Amino acid sequence: MSTFARAVAVVLALGGVLTSGGVLTSGGVLTSGGVLTSGTAGGAAPYDSGPYAGSLCPTEGVGSSLCTAHRQVRAALQGVEHRADALADGATCEPQEGLWVCFGVTSVLAQRGGTTYGDTFLTARDQQVLDSSLIVHELEHVRQWRLFGPSFTALYLREGIDPCGNYFEEQAGFADGGYTCP
């Protein structure tokens, strides 16, 4: 087993441990699919021709696959950490259509109706079945975390807090995210 495969196995184990018994199986499948296939599946936004193309992993060379693997594992670990914190604070976390969702998050991290960190969407709202359009929007943010890695926070903030002027919100879809933009 390669080092990366071992790291993925650790992430899977953590993800499984942190979910309740009822969602353990689907949680494992979800995390497995996300970690192993992200960056190649889903999402249509052409970031390699966008303003932050220079912040993507290199597409060739010895560092390319390592960079990609690192960012995917980081996104998964970031999600695990946020789910652990949310669960400790009394939130409920479950997978919905390929996205980890934590409901009843009381911290500032769940601002503006909800925010995605790594592969996990934190929201203050009560547990419910989310609109598929919102899930599509948040899954694009998951893809952004995986593609841009730890620097995504800085890139996102550079775009400004107004969602209608934010490149990453535009790529995820204003309407799907619940934003009414001119």
Ligand SMILES: [Zn+2]
């Ligand atoms: Zn968004």
